Amino acid sequence: MKEIILIKTGEIALKGLNKSSFEDVLVKNTKWRLHSLGRFSFSKAQSTIYCEPQSEEIDLDEACRRVSHVFGIAAFSRARVAAKDFADICDQTLDFLGEELALSSTFKVEAKRADKSFPMKSPEICRELGARILARYPHLRVDVEQPEVLVMVEIREAAAYIHGRQQPGAGGIPVGTSGKAAILISGGIDSPVAGYMMAKRGLSLCGVHFASPPYTSERAKQKVIALMEKMAEYCGRMQLFVVPFTQIQEAIRDKCPEELFTIIMRRFMMRIASQVAQRQDCGALITGESVGQVASQTVKAIACTDAVAQLPVFRPVIGMDKREIIVIANQIDTFETSILPYEDCCTVFTPKHPRTRPRLDLVEAAEQTLETDKLIAEAIAGMELVEIKR
Numbered sequence: 001m002k003e004i005i006l007i008k009t010g011e012i013a014l015k016g017l018n019k020s021s022f023e024d025v026l027v028k029n030t031k032w033r034l035h036s037l038g039r040f041s042f043s044k045a046q047s048t049i050y051c052e053p054q055s056e057e058i059d060l061d062e063a064c065r066r067v068s069h070v071f072g073i074a075a076f077s078r079a080r081v082a083a084k085d086f087a088d089i090c091d092q093t094l095d096f097l098g099e100e101l102a103l104s105s106t107f108k109v110e111a112k113r114a115d116k117s118f119p120m121k122s123p124e125i126c127r128e129l130g131a132r133i134l135a136r137y138p139h140l141r142v143d144v145e146q147p148e149v150l151v152m153v154e155i156r157e158a159a160a161y162i163h164g165r166q167q168p169g170a171g172g173i174p175v176g177t178s179g180k181a182a183i184l185i186s187g188g189i190d191s192p193v194a195g196y197m198m199a200k201r202g203l204s205l206c207g208v209h210f211a212s213p214p215y216t217s218e219r220a221k222q223k224v225i226a227l228m229e230k231m232a233e234y235c236g237r238m239q240l241f242v243v244p245f246t247q248i249q250e251a252i253r254d255k256c257p258e259e260l261f262t263i264i265m266r267r268f269m270m271r272i273a274s275q276v277a278q279r280q281d282c283g284a285l286i287t288g289e290s291v292g293q294v295a296s297q298t299v300k301a302i303a304c305t306d307a308v309a310q311l312p313v314f315r316p317v318i319g320m321d322k323r324e325i326i327v328i329a330n331q332i333d334t335f336e337t338s339i340l341p342y343e344d345c346c347t348v349f350t351p352k353h354p355r356t357r358p359r360l361d362l363v364e365a366a367e368q369t370l371e372t373d374k375l376i377a378e379a380i381a382g383m384e385l386v387e388i389k390r
């Protein structure tokens with residue numbers, strides 16, 4: 001009993017992109033997500049990608065779950081393969097969808113005949129197969145408007161495929177087709193969501209995390225790794241750069257006015273992330289900032305941090321409420337990890353009264369007391385690379 005996954009790419013997403021290279025990246029990403037389950041072969045025809053397991057033992061439920069997280073897929077179906085022979089199509093349909101039909105009260109058959117050499121036309125396939133289904137399950141009724149079970153028969157070049165309603169895919173465009181960006185990831189709720197949202201627009205990611213041991217613990221770092229492992233379900237292969245930040249934070253604490261501590265610290269994050277990102281061929285930075293959420297996320301504060309960024313900074317959750325961000329965090333299963341109570345370097349040495357409307361000239365003057373280039377060079381030299389596993 002052969003089953004395959006039929007993957008439909010969103011036609012809208014193809015606008016302005018080279019269709020074939022777009023599909024090649026999509027296939028590569030899907031392969032990466034599936035390869036630990038066993039061998040699959042992939043082929044393309046008529047805006048469908050055929051994803052065929054090469055052994056009966058492969059867990060297709062799990063394969064479908066993984067496929068549902070691959071960006072660039074508009075919809076997909078798990079389908080039964082039948083010979084291009086009407087009797088076999090009927091047998092396979094009753095076997096594959098029988099249980100679902102038995103438990104429902106209405107159905108409808110839809111047929112698509114891409115292979116015009118098949119002797120029956122689509123309306124005839126629908127009529128005859130519908131009659132066979134009714135003969136087997138006399139309690140059923142045909143409902144062409146809102147059927148509970150939709151029986152789809154696709155007659156294509158290689159075979160006939162039978163499936164139920166298509167399942168919605170993750171949407172977006174394939175990771176990698178828009179280039180690469182560095183996500184500043186904190187262990188909080190917002191940054192994993194921000195990374196997910198930009199990966200959906202085709203960016204592949206690397207992570208930059210600032211850690212301040214002993215003020216922040218090994219467990220806080222492990223939490224960030226755990227978050228990125230969850231993100232990898234959608235974002236694919238990633239590397240994480242953990243930057244030692246203690247020395248910089250201590251220097252700012254010792255030499256700069258307390259109320260400017262956070263803004264100066266964030267400017268260091270931007271400078272370092274810019275350098276790491278450029279070395280990794282990234283074209284942009286991503287943060288999980290949202291206007292007004294905390295003192296460092298006012299319009300003035302964001303202007304001060306942007307002033308030192310050497311790449312465009314994408315902030316996909318900038319206009320979202322925490323509640324809206326949490327909906328996505330739950331959907332991508334990062335929320336429970338994000339709320340584990342480990343410290344972040346942003347909560348170390350936080351001023352009692354941070355400036356919410358910092359003046360750039362005063363911030364720059366305060367920074368004159370620091371050996372900025374040396375501090376940055378040392379932090380980058382001490383960076384640790386973590387390969388994110390799925």
Ligand code: ATP
Binds near residue numbers: 183187191211288
């Ligand atoms: P999050 O939920 O993502 O932690 P937040 O609401 O706690 O966000 P902040 O702590 O002010 O906000 O951080 C704003 C953004 O700065 C984060 O979304 C993230 O992109 C970046 N950031 C904060 N702390 C770190 C860190 N330790 N390492 C890397 N990036 C960080």
Ligand code: MG
Binds near residue numbers: 344346
């Ligand atoms: Mg945070």
